[in-house]
Every structure is written in structure tokens, then in C-alpha cells.
Amino acid sequence: xxxxxxxxxxxxxxxxxxxxxxxxxxxxxxxxxLSDFRLSLLAKFLCFAIVAVGIGLAWGRGGMLTLGQGVFxxxxxxxxxxxxxxxxxAKAHEDVPEFMSIAGISELxxxxxxxxxxxxxxxxxxxxxxxxxxxxxxxxxxxxxxGAYFAILSQALAAALAILLTGQQTxxxxxxxxxFKTFFGFRLDDPVNRxxxxxxxxxxxxxxxxxxxxxxxxRYGELLVAVRDQEERVRFLGYDPANIKIVAxxxxxxxxxxxxxxxxxxxGIISPADIGVVPSIAFLxxxxxxxxxxxxxxxxxxxxxxxxxxxxxxxxxxxxxxxxGALFIVVVGFLPAGLAGLWPLARQFAGRFRPxxxxxxxxxxxxxxxxxxxxxxxxxxxxxxxxx
Amino acid sequence: xxxxxxxxxxxxxLGSILLLxxxxxxxTFGQMGVINMAHGExxxxxxxxxxxxxxxxxxTGVALIVSLFVGFLVGGLLGAALEMGLIRWxxxxxxxxxxxxxxxxxxxxxxxxxxxxxxxxxxxxxxWLTGGLSIAGTVVPKTRxxxxxxxxxxxxxxxxxxxxxxxGRRIRAVVQNRSxxxxxxxxxxxxDISTFFIGSGLAxxxxxxxxxxxxxxxxxxxxxxxxAFLVVVIGGLGQIKGTVIAAFGMGLxxxxxxxxxxxxxxxxxxxxxxxxxxxxxxxxxxTVRTRSLA
Numbered sequence: 001x002x003x004x005x006x007x008x009x010x011x012x013x014x015x016x017x018x019x020x021x022x023x024x025x026x027x028x029x030x031x032x033x034l035s036d037f038r039l040s041l042l043a044k045f046l047c048f049a050i051v052a053v054g055i056g057l058a059w060g061r062g063g064m065l066t067l068g069q070g071v072f073x074x075x076x077x078x079x080x081x082x083x084x085x086x087x088x089x090a091k092a093h094e095d096v097p098e099f100m101s102i103a104g105i106s107e108l109x110x111x112x113x114x115x116x117x118x119x120x121x122x123x124x125x126x127x128x129x130x131x132x133x134x135x136x137x138x139x140x141x142x143x144x145x146x147g148a149y150f151a152i153l154s155q156a157l158a159a160a161l162a163i164l165l166t167g168q169q170t171x172x173x174x175x176x177x178x179x180f181k182t183f184f185g186f187r188l189d190d191p192v193n194r195x196x197x198x199x200x201x202x203x204x205x206x207x208x209x210x211x212x213x214x215x216x217x218x219r220y221g222e223l224l225v226a227v228r229d230q231e232e233r234v235r236f237l238g239y240d241p242a243n244i245k246i247v248a249x250x251x252x253x254x255x256x257x258x259x260x261x262x263x264x265x266x267x268g269i270i271s272p273a274d275i276g277v278v279p280s281i282a283f284l285x286x287x288x289x290x291x292x293x294x295x296x297x298x299x300x301x302x303x304x305x306x307x308x309x310x311x312x313x314x315x316x317x318x319x320x321x322x323x324x325g326a327l328f329i330v331v332v333g334f335l336p337a338g339l340a341g342l343w344p345l346a347r348q349f350a351g352r353f354r355p356x357x358x359x360x361x362x363x364x365x366x367x368x369x370x371x372x373x374x375x376x377x378x379x380x381x382x383x384x385x386x387x388x
Numbered sequence: 389x390x391x392x393x394x395x396x397x398x399x400x401x402l403g404s405i406l407l408l409x410x411x412x413x414x415x416t417f418g419q420m421g422v423i424n425m426a427h428g429e430x431x432x433x434x435x436x437x438x439x440x441x442x443x444x445x446x447x448t449g450v451a452l453i454v455s456l457f458v459g460f461l462v463g464g465l466l467g468a469a470l471e472m473g474l475i476r477w478x479x480x481x482x483x484x485x486x487x488x489x490x491x492x493x494x495x496x497x498x499x500x501x502x503x504x505x506x507x508x509x510x511x512x513x514x515x516w517l518t519g520g521l522s523i524a525g526t527v528v529p530k531t532r533x534x535x536x537x538x539x540x541x542x543x544x545x546x547x548x549x550x551x552x553x554x555x556g557r558r559i560r561a562v563v564q565n566r567s568x569x570x571x572x573x574x575x576x577x578x579x580d581i582s583t584f585f586i587g588s589g590l591a592x593x594x595x596x597x598x599x600x601x602x603x604x605x606x607x608x609x610x611x612x613x614x615x616a617f618l619v620v621v622i623g624g625l626g627q628i629k630g631t632v633i634a635a636f637g638m639g640l641x642x643x644x645x646x647x648x649x650x651x652x653x654x655x656x657x658x659x660x661x662x663x664x665x666x667x668x669x670x671x672x673x674x675t676v677r678t679r680s681l682a
Contacts, residue, residue: 065483139663143670148423148482152617153663159614160659167652277614281490288487321498328491332484333474 026202036191043198043266045306046205050259052287052298053212054252060292062248063228068154069283071161072129072253074275076260081177081270083121088181109170129257130250137249141242162276176271183265201262208255288331291340394526395643401532403639404539409612410619412590414631417620418563419583422482425490428609430588434459434595435604439509449514459596460589467588468581500606508603531600538597559583624672
């Protein structure tokens with residue numbers, strides 16, 4: 001018990017340091033070092049990182065392979081887009097957004113109207129993705145649908161939403177929604193406001209990581225890992241694994257919704273192509289590369305992959321697809337713990353040349369519940385965090 | 389009445405396509421519990437095989453028949469290669485297999501795009517498949533009838549192989565209890581490879597059929613993959629019976645819902661019905677009785 005307490009005390013100390021460091025990088029160094037264009041690009045990557053944190057929780061810790069985070073991302077993104085469209089229209093004293101009047105739609109559809117009000121839109125962004133995840137999770141996990149079945153259902157949900165949106169002209173159809181002028185009254189073409197969007201995304205990421213860390217290090221986090229590794233055993237201990245899974249799935253959806261809502265004003269367009277089956281699976285690659293079970297692995301992985309994609313696809317448009325495919329094959333197939341999994345190995349090697357610490361984390365003890373939380377979770381995370 | 393018959397045929401023909409796409413998937417899923425995301429690309433391989441064969445053989449009728457066999461071989465070899473190269477190393481991690489094969493799918497799509505170009509290719513239907521037949525007052529395109537016949541033939545062929553041949557017995561044994569089958573002297577390695585060969589070959593046959601109703605593009609497989617997965621989920625693990633009922637059920641439901649609403653709303657309704665259905669039968673229509681806890 002003392003060992004766990006000491007490690008916990010140690011890790012929370014490191015966590016505060018890590019957060020301070022991350023805040024300095026995000027709020028001090030990045031805005032100073034990057035051009036407005038690059039900063040806006042980084043803001044977009046931060047949105048993907050927010051989704052990745054949720055996927056890390058649901059997939060890495062909970063073992064739920066969710067292939068449909070694009071759904072929750074999309075709901076957040078579209079609500080924000082609808083709100084901004086209506087705000088712009090109201091400012092120009094029009095009844096309907098510009099794209100609708102071009103398409104010959106003169107009356108605002110009823111499902112748009114609630115989101116004209118800013119508080120309703122914000123509540124919708126925070127509540128709707130989580131509520132839909134709760135309903136689906138309840139329907140699926142309570143009936144013990146799991147593994148590949150759950151993965152397929154979440155993927156089908158993404159396909160269904162993308163098809164639904166593509167077919168609806170009143171929400172932009174295939175081309176989606178774009179041309180936003182203001183974000184809650186602030187002009188989006190103003191560079192100062194665009195930098196502000198970056199700070200909002202950075203702040204959201206820090207909060208999301210903090211929430212995920214608290215969840216992962218709590219008793220709930222241990223239960224979640226236990227459900228992933230031995231669901232039946234957890235059931236026999238008297239817990240309902242379904243409830244534990246639903247919570248992680250809902251939190252992941254909540255994060256994805258926030259990320260989507262930030263993505264729309266930062267990027268300036270949202271269309272079914274951003275939220276369908278393929279983008280939903282593409283969210284996973286950063287998580288897998290960074291390390292799905294680590295806390296910061298998904299964040300760094302998502303940012304790294306998005307950055308690589310942007311730079312590489314500028315120069316080799318078809319090359320990126322090959323690289324993306326190869327990354328899925330190599331990382332998921334042969335390096336399941338991702339880059340974060342290399343860290344304990346590196347420590348082991350380094351340990352040969354240094355006097356070994358007496359209470360080093362047990363590497364590779366995935367079966368034992370507590371041991372796995374300690375080794376793949378807290379210990380490895382905090383090391384990565386300090387490095388970041 | 390005529391509308392109902394028309395929708396019935398639309399549903400049956402959509403069901404046949406789903407059935408062809410899902411039959412192989414259900415076989416490989418049942419065999420090893422892995423979801424092969426590259427299955428859609430095997431369908432695409434069938435489409436492009438037809439295109440290539442038609443460039444070589446100018447008689448469209450002969451080309452179509454030849455494509456069915458060549459396509460089966462191409463798809464089967466791709467599937468066997470995938471099993472031997474990647475999937476065999478990842479037996480105990482089915483969810484990771486899903487992502488790895490997704491990567492394979494991405495690569496195959498890009499290879500196709502680099503060889504054949506991104507724009508869609510058209511395959512000419514043979515003369516004896518142009519026009520339509522008049523059935524109970526509605527005109528049904530002959531290509532659709534051909535696809536229905538092909539789907540029925542594929543089911544019968546697969547059922548015969550599974551029920552009567554030694555390979556079929558081995559496949560069924562491994563699906564029911566892998567360890568016990570191995571203990572009894574069944575080579576599960578050989579069985580796995582053969583299953584993948586047959587399953588992926590069937591995907592390519594589905595692809596050959598698809599060229600009759602639309603043009604061929606590198607992403608054609610993806611558009612059928614999600615639906616094929618849903619058919620497998622409803623049908624239950626590795627059950628031909630379940631796959632057939634699920635495919636036609638989904639096809640009919642889709643066509644009748646689509647008639648009263650729009651195509652995109654119909655998709656969503658079908659999805660909701662599937663989730664509700666899984667509340668009643670979480671493991672699908674039919675499942676293999678196993679002694680495992682999971």
C-alpha cells in the first residue's frame with residue numbers, strides 16, 4: 001500500500017509540473033514561435049488531440065474500439081456551424097443563412113431554430129453527443145454486445161450520420177457548411193481573434209487532459225482497466241461492467257463533441273467528408289502511434305500524425321495514404337503499446353548504466369489489474385509528460 | 389400492388405448484392421473472429437479484374453464469365469496472402485486485426501488509384517443482360533436478375549462445400565471449437581488459409597457482379613463494407629443461414645423504407661432497427677453453439 005501511495009504522491013507532483021510545462025509551451029512558446037497560419041494549423045491539430053484523449057480513455061483503457069467518434073465530433077461541429085450561420089444571417093438581417101437562400105430555401109427548418117440562441121447551442125454541444133453516446137452505450141453494453149460487434153455498430157453509426165447529412169440540403173448536403181463570419185460576435189477574419197481561437201483550443205485540451213487524468217487515476221479508472229482485461233471477473237465481483245463502459249464511452253463522446261465545436265470556427269468548414277467512416281478511423285491512428293493506454297500518448301500521437309499528414313500530403317499527395325496504411329499495419333500490428341510503450345523499455349536499458357531504483361514499475365504485467373494501471377498508466381504517462 | 393412488386397424486386401436485388409458482399413465476410417469472421425476491413429478492397433479487386441479481363445477479351449459475355457473465375461482466384465490469392473502475411477500473427481487480438489486490415493485496405497486502394505487512376509471505370513454489360521424482363525407488371529433489369537441468380541448460386545456452392553467436402557467439415561469444426569479441432573488432428577493453419585481464400589474469392593465475385601450495376605472506382609468497396617458488416621452482425625457468427633436471411637431482410641427493409649422516405653433517412657432507420665434488433669438477440673439471428681464463456 002505504501003508503494004502505491006508513494007507512487008501516487010510522486011505522480012501528482014510530476015503532473016503539476018507537466019501541466020505547467022504544457023501550459024508554457026501552448027500559451028507562451030507556440031504563439032511566439034509560429035506564424036498565424038501555422039498557429040491556426042496547430043489549433044486544428046489540438047482539436048484532433050482532444051478527440052484522441054477520449055479515444056485513449058474508451059479504447060486504450062476501456063478496450064472499446066470506437067470506430068465512430070466522427071459522429072460526436074460531427075454533432076458538435078454541426079451545431080456550432082448552425083449557430084454561426086444563423087448569427088451571421090441575423091447580423092445581415094436575413095431570415096435564412098446565405099447558402100439556403102442560394103439553394104432557394106426561404107424558411108428556416110425547425111431543427112435549426114433552437115441553436116440560434118448561443119446558450120442553447122453551447123448546451124447542445126455539451127449535452128447532445130454525450131446523450132446519444134449514453135443511449136447507444138446503454139443499448140449496446142447492457143446487452144453485452146462487445147468487441148468486434150460494438151466496433152461495427154459504432155462504425156455503422158458514423159456511416160449513417162454521414163449519409164444522413166449528405167442527403168439533407170437544408171444542412172448543406174455534400175458540401176457542408178462554411179463561410180462563417182463571426183464566432184459569438186468576434187470576427188473570424190481578424191488575426192487577433194484567430195489567435196484567440198488557438199488559446200481556447202489549447203485551454204480545452206488542458207482541461208480535457210486533466211479530466212482524463214483524474215478519471216484514469218481514480219478507482220473508476222482501475223475498474224475500467226479491469227473490465228478491459230477481465231470483464232467476467234469484474235462482473236463476478238459485483239460490479240456492472242456495462243455502467244463502467246458507458247461512462248467512458250460518454251466521456252469520450254463529450255470530448256469529441258467539444259473538439260468538433262472548436263474545429264468548425266478554426267478550420268472554417270465542416271462537411272460529411274470530415275466525419276464519416278474513414279475520418280472516424282483515421283482518428284485512431286494518432287492514438288495508436290502515441291500509445292493508446294498512456295495519458296499523453298494519444299495527444300502527442302494525434303498532433304504528430306496530423307502534422308506529418310499536412311506536411312507530407314503537401315509534397316506527396318498519394319504517398320501519405322501509403323504511409324497511413326503502413327502506420328496502421330506496423331504500429332497496431334507490431335507495436336500495440338505505441339511509442340509510449342518504448343519508454344519503459346528505454347528506461348530498462350538506461351537502468352543498466354545507472355543504479356536501479358528500488359521501486360521501478362513492473363513492466364509488462366498486463367494481467368494484474370493494479371500492476372497494469374501502475375506500469376502502463378501512471379508511471380509511463382508522467383514520464384512522457386515531463387518529456388513534453 | 390405494382391409498386392409493392394417493384395419495391396420487392398428492388399429489395400431482393402439489393403439483398404442479393406449485400407448477400408454476395410457479406411457471405412465471404414461472414415465466413416472469415418466466423419472462422420477466426422477477426423473482422424477483415426480489407427474485404428471491401430477484395431470486392432474492388434473483383435471489379436477491376438472484370439475491367440482488365442474485358443480489355444483482353446472483347447466479347448463481353450465471355451469476359452463476364454471468365455471474370456467470375458479469374459476474380460475468384462485474384463480475390464482468393466489476395467485473401468490467402470493477407471492471412472499468411474498478417475492475420476496469422478494476431479490471432480489473440482481480433483480488434484487490432486480490424487485496424488491492421490484497414491491499413492491494408494488503404495494501401496490497396498492507393499495502389500489501385502496509382503495503377504488505374506482515380507476516375508471511375510465503366511464495364512460494358514453483355515448483350516444478353518441488356519434490357520429487362522417483365523414480371524407481374526414491373527420491368528426488372530436483367531442485370532439485377534443475373535445478380536440474384538449469382539447470389540443464389542454462390543450460397544448453394546458455399547453450402548455444398550461446407551456440408552459435403554472434407555475441407556468444409558474442417559472449417560465447421562474449427563468454427564465450433566478451434567482447440568478441440570486441433571486436438572483431433574485438423575490442421576487449423578491450412579483450414580484458416582483455405583477459409584480466407586474462399587471468403588475473399590467470394591468478395592471478388594461480388595465485385596464482378598457490382599460492375600453490372602455501376603461504375604468502378606477505387607473506393608467502391610468501402611460503400612458496401614459497412615452494410616456487409618451489419619449483415620454479418622445480424623446474421624450471427626459464420627452462419628450461412630443467418631447471412632442469407634439478414635441480407636434479404638435488410639435489402640427489403642431498406643427498399644420499402646426508402647419508398648416512403650428518402651435514401652439517406654432509410655439508411656438511418658435501418659441502422660436504428662438493427663440496434664433495436666440487437667436488444668432482442670445480441671448475438672445475431674443464429675449463432676454457433678460453443679462452450680466458450682465469451
